[in-house]
Amino acid sequence: MGTSYTPPTNPDWWREPIERTEIWWIVLAFAWCLFMTAWMVGWHFSGTQNMSNETYRTTPEVFSKKVADMQAQYTIRKDTATGEDVVAPPPGSDVYLAAMQWQYRPILELQKGKSYRLHMTSLDVGHGFSLQPENINFQVYPGYEQVTTVTPNKTGTFAIACGEYCGGVNALGHHTMLGRIYVKE
């Protein structure tokens, strides 16, 4: 007698020896578990793509001012698609990007191989930052400013899409939300 829906036939079941198939599998699986843990930690030291934790509490007003200051200083031209400012902050500087219903602004222009401290916040509800076609994705919140050091490693025109549902109506909403980053040599 012995099934999974009747009590264990051996009243001393904890002391029952474990059979070989299970032992080998447990040892192998556990070793892999330890490896994955170590790799995740190790990537922080030797990998070039890691999450930044630098975050601050902020407000839409405070952040918008920083955007405006950056825009005033570093706008280089008008974008052909929308006529809006394209902002080209210097390498190594603090770059400010705001998410809002339903766009990411300002439009940025960065240089390949250079690093920038990218600050992001939302001016209203939660949004997702998704750089395409790189497919780099972050959450962005109102009241929180996160800073990530980004180093573009290819040139081109990159879109920012939103992956976190943020409302809207048929014509304008989460599904139409876009931003843009140009990367030049």
Place this chain on the structure above:
Amino acid sequence: MSGPTSGVAEPHFMQKALDNQWLMLALAVLVPMVIYTLWGLYDVINIPTVK
């Protein structure tokens, strides 16, 4: 019948622990409450304000 009968060894303490549903309940609630919830909230609450 629970508990040892004559001739049968006292169950291993792990067996007794697993047989204790209230202990299991306490572990299921307390361990993640501390490691996930309280620590996570601690991190969020300690986010500094921007200068």
Place this chain on the structure above:
Amino acid sequence: MATTTMSDFRIDPVSGLKINRTANKLVQWNAFAAVVFLLVGGLFGLLVALTRMPSVQLLPPELFYMALTAHGLVNLAVWIIFFEMAVLYFLGAHVLGNRLATPAFAWAQFWLMLVGAALVAVAVLGGKSSVMMTSYPPLQAEPHFYLGLILFAVGALIGCFVFLGTLVVAKRDNTYQGSLPLVVFGGVTACVIAVFTIVSGALILIPTFLWSIGLIGSIDPMVYRVVWWAFGHSSQQINVVAHISIWYLIASLVFGAKPMSEKVSRGAFLLYILFLQLGSAHHLLSDPGLSSAWKILNTSYMIYLAVLASMIHGLTVPGSIEVAQRRKGIDTGLFTWLRKAPWGNPIFSGMFLSLVGFGFIGGITGVVMSVEQINMVIHNTMYLPGHFHGTLVAGTTMAFMAVTYWLIPVVFQRKIALAGVAKLQPYVFSLGAWVMSIGLMGAGTLGVQRRHADITFAGQPLAYEYPEIAKGLMDLSEIFGVIMAVGAIMFILVVLASIFTGERIAEDSAPWPKVEDADVTAAKAGNKHIGAWGMEAPGTFVLAMILFVTIVLYYFINFKYLSTVWGLS
């Protein structure tokens, strides 16, 4: 205290179990409600699928967002938790030949959950609560949305304590000897995780409700997410435990299989009890503010110990079947035991398809996605729904469907009607779910974002176009989503036809032939179990190694891909 008399119980001819009539009623009502909600949620899912096919785009965005909210809540929460209440009462009462501790409270569980679900439905269908299942502030739903969820959760919590109380009664009334059966211990695991889940939900949804009626000024979005996901992800982990218990149950029912090692299986459940809920951190890996230390420890379920538990069950469940088959004399080769399994029996085929689908599609992708760094190239893309249809649909829902084919004769006392449909159903449903999941993950890898009514960004000045193949994958995936819906409809047809028109099984009819316990058969026949390489389940070990190699390869492929994107630190 009421005493029970023999007429309060019946001996079930199908299973041989001693079944309490009141407990049985509660299993029936919860299971039936579950199936009704599966249908409702599934219909919303069909509308979602037909909208997310770029070539169809059935619903306009506002209706799509409403349908998506409804689909998520009804299928992720209502269908599954109603079914789990039925499973808990079944495990605590029927499996132990026991009565329910407090039937009055069990009825309270049922009605609270039903009223709660109805309130949420009214809110969502009203059009002003399209906040997705996750309802993140500052997005705000109407007050009855939150109130409905709270009532639903309170009902479920009551159900959990009815189950725990029922186990106390069983012990006191001596309805079983020694330790609980393994599947009931699985029920305990699911139940205690559910308590953490629901308490976390209450902790955040109550203040959010108060905010929606203006009594609280605001809800911090990060605090909400940390606490909500303790509810949101853990609720899905309950499903994992429930479906694993069901796998063990079916293995015994169909093969007379015995757990390979009570210690190993229960030890694995203990790892779940301790660490499974930590996986809630998976949803916060791409969030600001939370430390990497918190992320790494929690996302790994504590150095991957809960993943170890899943890998253990992934071996011991099929392993127990292999051992049972070999003990019964099907002892040749590596996989004869599997080839000669009853693939025409939907109870078995559904269970095994669930195991393979959950392990290979849901499990592997889950482990990889939950790496802190890899999450950056996956978060909030279509990879997510692809993954969780692999776990929840190909895995949990398929397993629940499989066991239902057995529960209907036992609990509803009717033979399965439309048996031919039932035989095919697991294959159709799994085919749909597997290909849809894989396709959606492919689209997600190419960048397609979640929860978009329209992926073409039509008419937008800063327009972006996903690669053509991504759109093709969305079309393909959703076509298989429709096939999956057909599989679900087949299931519902069989269930309704059986419950209402199936041939009745009289209480006093002759007992159905029971599959003999494998070790009894072996003892009688004097079979010496051989296996291979000193292992009693070598075929399962090979299958497990295939899974292992796939995980390792997929893990490194994803790190390679991650290393090619922009530098981030």
